[in-house]
Amino acid sequence: MNLTDKEVRYVADLANLRLSDEEVRRMSEDLGQILTHIEQLNELDTTEVEPMAQVLFGEDEIATLREDVPRRPLGNEDALANAAASSAGYFTVPKVIER
Amino acid sequence: MQIPESIPSLTISLIRDGLASKAYTATDLANAVLAFAQSENAATNAYLTFSLERALKAAAKVDAQIASGRYAGTLAGVPIAVKDVIVTKGLRTTCGSHILQDYIPPYDATAVFRLEAEGAIIIGKTNCDEFAMGSSNENSAFGPVRNPKALDRVPGGSSGGSAAAVAQGTAVVALGSDTGGSIRQPASFCGVVGVTPTYGRVSRYGLTAFASSLDHIGPFARNVEDSATVLQAIAGRDDFDSTSAFTPVDDYHALMKHPVRGLKLGLPREYFEGLGAETGDVVHAAIQQLQALGCELQEISLPHTKYALSCYYIIATAEASSNLARYDGVRYTTRNDGETLSDMYRNTRGCGFGAEVKRRIMLGTYVLSAGYYEAYYRKAQQVRTLVTRDFSNAFEEVDAIIAPVSPFPAFKIGAKIDDPLAMYLSDVYTLTGDLSGVPCMSVPCGESREGLPIGLQISTRHFDEATMFRLAYNYEQSIAR
Numbered sequence: 001m002n003l004t005d006k007e008v009r010y011v012a013d014l015a016n017l018r019l020s021d022e023e024v025r026r027m028s029e030d031l032g033q034i035l036t037h038i039e040q041l042n043e044l045d046t047t048e049v050e051p052m053a054q055v056l057f058g059e060d061e062i063a064t065l066r067e068d069v070p071r072r073p074l075g076n077e078d079a080l081a082n083a084a085a086s087s088a089g090y091f092t093v094p095k096v097i098e099r
Numbered sequence: 100m101q102i103p104e105s106i107p108s109l110t111i112s113l114i115r116d117g118l119a120s121k122a123y124t125a126t127d128l129a130n131a132v133l134a135f136a137q138s139e140n141a142a143t144n145a146y147l148t149f150s151l152e153r154a155l156k157a158a159a160k161v162d163a164q165i166a167s168g169r170y171a172g173t174l175a176g177v178p179i180a181v182k183d184v185i186v187t188k189g190l191r192t193t194c195g196s197h198i199l200q201d202y203i204p205p206y207d208a209t210a211v212f213r214l215e216a217e218g219a220i221i222i223g224k225t226n227c228d229e230f231a232m233g234s235s236n237e238n239s240a241f242g243p244v245r246n247p248k249a250l251d252r253v254p255g256g257s258s259g260g261s262a263a264a265v266a267q268g269t270a271v272v273a274l275g276s277d278t279g280g281s282i283r284q285p286a287s288f289c290g291v292v293g294v295t296p297t298y299g300r301v302s303r304y305g306l307t308a309f310a311s312s313l314d315h316i317g318p319f320a321r322n323v324e325d326s327a328t329v330l331q332a333i334a335g336r337d338d339f340d341s342t343s344a345f346t347p348v349d350d351y352h353a354l355m356k357h358p359v360r361g362l363k364l365g366l367p368r369e370y371f372e373g374l375g376a377e378t379g380d381v382v383h384a385a386i387q388q389l390q391a392l393g394c395e396l397q398e399i400s401l402p403h404t405k406y407a408l409s410c411y412y413i414i415a416t417a418e419a420s421s422n423l424a425r426y427d428g429v430r431y432t433t434r435n436d437g438e439t440l441s442d443m444y445r446n447t448r449g450c451g452f453g454a455e456v457k458r459r460i461m462l463g464t465y466v467l468s469a470g471y472y473e474a475y476y477r478k479a480q481q482v483r484t485l486v487t488r489d490f491s492n493a494f495e496e497v498d499a500i501i502a503p504v505s506p507f508p509a510f511k512i513g514a515k516i517d518d519p520l521a522m523y524l525s526d527v528y529t530l531t532g533d534l535s536g537v538p539c540m541s542v543p544c545g546e547s548r549e550g551l552p553i554g555l556q557i558s559t560r561h562f563d564e565a566t567m568f569r570l571a572y573n574y575e576q577s578i579a580r
Contacts, residue, residue: 019457050484051484055312055535055561094437
């Protein structure tokens with residue numbers, strides 16, 4: 001099974017990855033090889049089998065919700081400390097909205 | 100004051116005695132281990148960052164507590180290394196990636212917090228495969244880690260740096276992470292103990308997410324007891340991680356000292372079929388030793404083993420593609436500019452991520468994309484149920500599953516890097532543990548004819564780390580020279 005360059009570029013766009021032409025070519029081969037191997041899952045009859053999103057434990061063992069009690073937030077300064085670019089308490093990014 | 104023991108032979112109990120008898124202080128020990136670690140690092144590249152200030156501050160606190168007769172913790176003065184996918188407040192955390200090479204976390208992972216609360220001394224952050232994706236530590240943006248037992252070979256991955264540090268003696272214990280085998284396999288390759296606890300046993304808060312339903316934090320040590328001490332300190336419910344379990348944490352030290360006579364051990368035929376003699380002979384000798392200790396052996400089947408690799412590489416990459424979407428040039432330091440926002444995202448991620456990370460993000464994006472979701476992702480989730488059922492069925496008959504960790508010992512650096520699928524096949528025996536969430540560990544059980552370490556894998560029921568440690572400890576003690 002091989003992915004075409006066009007399919008690779010489409011997926012790269014979905015993933016927001018810039019790939020060089022050489023990377024696209026390599027990716028097409030590598031992904032093709034892996035996807036071919038993965039086809040073996042079709043050997044298995046999984047009708048009636050529940051999909052498993054994660055390891056499930058009983059209610060006594062985990063609880064996904066906690067009490068709605070506010071906690072101290074990280075704070076603006078700490079949150080912006082690793083910003084690539086920031087200004088006036090915000091992360092700044094290239095213009096999104098065209099005038 | 101001089102440290103009387105050789106640094107690589109230090110254990111938690113030797114340190115406890117050394118501090119109690121005032122042979123040395125925690126500050127002496129921290130200085131000595133830091134100096135040793137720094138001098139050895141050129142050979143293995145195990146560490147990416149040393150934390151002198153933090154270590155000496157923690158050591159001073161331990162010394163002050165001891166001096167005033169206060170209890171200083173179960174890990175007082177113990178030098179520990181932390182894999183660089185685990186955040187440490189104020190201490191650079193790179194995840195082995197260029198995209199985070201300047202990232203300074205504003206918080207500590209819960210596991211880090213708990214270790215320091217028990218007096219542990221963090222001496223540095225260890226090298227790893229980028230974002231924990233790899234089986235050889237060759238995918239780090241900061242150079243590969245070399246196996247201290249054979250410098251032309253890989254230490255295993257992705258927690259290669261942590262395994263190497265413990266094997267080399269530049270840390271007494273270390274934290275690693277395991278998503279597909281990243282603790283057990285490097286433990287096996289480097290000849291140290293590596294523990295992957297039950298999913299949810301240790302909080303993932305502060306573990307940079309790779310695959311959230313598969314990620315675990317766990318300890319490396321040079322002996323079973325030390326690995327249990329570390330797990331004891333970090334295990335238990337954390338409100339910051341809703342997937343962490345309320346299940347009480349057993350007293351591992353007490354329970355592991357019980358004899359193993361009468362325990363039923365399952366040997367899964369799928370893990371031994373086609374296993375080369377180089378590894379097979381050593382693992383079989385270990386199994387015979389367990390039998391000599393009174394364990395009963397039984398052949399079992401985990402019939403869906405051969406599908407685990409495909410299942411894992413769909414689920415893990417799908418989850419990774421989602422988790423790594425956040426590295427987009429906005430909040431986490433690195434940015435490569437672009438005219439539009441979209442260009443900026445694509446340039447940043449195209450430049451900042453290495454080849455393996457990109458490969459996995461691409462695969463994950465593909466299997467989740469419209470038209471493919473059912474065929475791949477949903478199918479893989481169903482297969483995961485089948486893999487997990489294999490384990491619960493097996494545990495109706497046996498108390499533990501014994502198997503090799505890896506089909507082969509440490510391979511040469513560069514041997515598999517150009518063949519992604521061949522690299523992925525290194526993990527065939529470890530992936531199933533992550534998919535099913537059962538606790539597993541690797542304990543050293545011998546060497547190949549070339550002198551390369553080989554580990555024995557022990558897996559038990561969910562939350563039954565006590566039996567797992569019991570088997571490992573009894574085995575280890577019975578072969579101690």
